[in-house]
Amino acid sequence: MKTSSNATTRTRRERPSKASKERADGAPDSTRLIVDAITTAVVEHRLAPGAKLTEQTLAGIYGVSRTIVRQALYQLARDHLVTLAPGRGAFIATPSVDEARQVFSVRRHLEQYLVEEFCGKAASADVRALREHVRREQAALGKPDVRGRTHLLGDFHVLMAQRLGLDVLSELLSELISRCALVALMYQSSRAAQHSSDEHLQILDALEARDTPRAKALMEAHLRATEDSLLYHPRTPSIDLREVLGQSR
Ligand SMILES: [Zn+2]
Structure with a gap:
């Protein structure tokens, strides 16, 4: 498999479902606007884990149909940023520290094997x-697109495989x-993102030298860091949805 991994994972993750069918009424743009606004609000700690995302309120804020809002929520749910609870609605996902620890523990094992194979x-x-x-990572570090940066940093590991x-x-x-995305x-x-990318460079030097013990040690230290x-980090308080997203337009 010699395709560019970034293009591959990107396409898979960000392909807007049903977008092509809705293009005529501008749905993809509205969907993306809502996805970006909610993601940014989460990144900037203006929307807290567990905050309820009411379809009706979002439709009102953005002047779009609830169908468009629902598409945005599905897309956010696929990225594990939003939890869809049947009968109760949508909420900003509540990241579980325990789950994140388990994820890192599994990753450490898998990536030791990956480094050996590589x-x-x-x-x-x-x-x-x-x-x-890594050049693309470094270029993305200075930009405000935190979501893009986060994807790129994760893609380094996926690309190796x-x-x-x-x-x-x-x-x-x-x-x-993606389970740790939020x-x-x-x-x-x-x-921390800059450090992460710099560590990728060091790992890469060890991989290029085919220095397996050093590459494994660097990868282990990188994942632990x-x-x-x-x-x-402490949790942040909940804030009113209309107040947060209404002002960010
Ligand atoms: Zn990394």
Whole structure:
């Protein structure tokens, strides 16, 4: 599998469902506007975990139909940022620290195996593809698009598996990383993101040198540092939906 992983994961994650059918009435743009506004409000700690997202209120704020609002909520739910509770409505997901810890624990094991495989089997083209990816990460660090930055940082790990044709592993990693998306979006500072990307570079140097013990140690330290930077933060208070999103238009 030699396609660009970023393009692949991007397409899968951000493909707006049914968007092509709705293009005539401008639905994708409205959907994206709502997705971006809610994501930004979460990132900026203006919307707290557990906050209720009332369809009617959102439709009123953005002047769109509830169908459009529902599409936005589905898209956010697919990214694990929103929880859809049958009969109760939509809520900003409540990130569980325990779940995040479990995710990191599983990732540490899988990624030790991944590093071994990469050192043993990767071609120089695979190393070049990772370098190109880290260049994109570094370019994204200075920009305000926190969601894009978070995806890119996770994609580095997925790309390693994809380059080796380890499709099952790459899907598992994608799923694990996306389960921590809300935690990452809320709690990862831009400084931590810079560190994360710099660590990718060090790991990459060890991979290129086929230094398996060093690459494994660096990967282990990287995942532990990421976990620590995400999981020790206080919760934020709930705020009124209309107040938060009504002003951000
Ligand atoms: Zn990483």
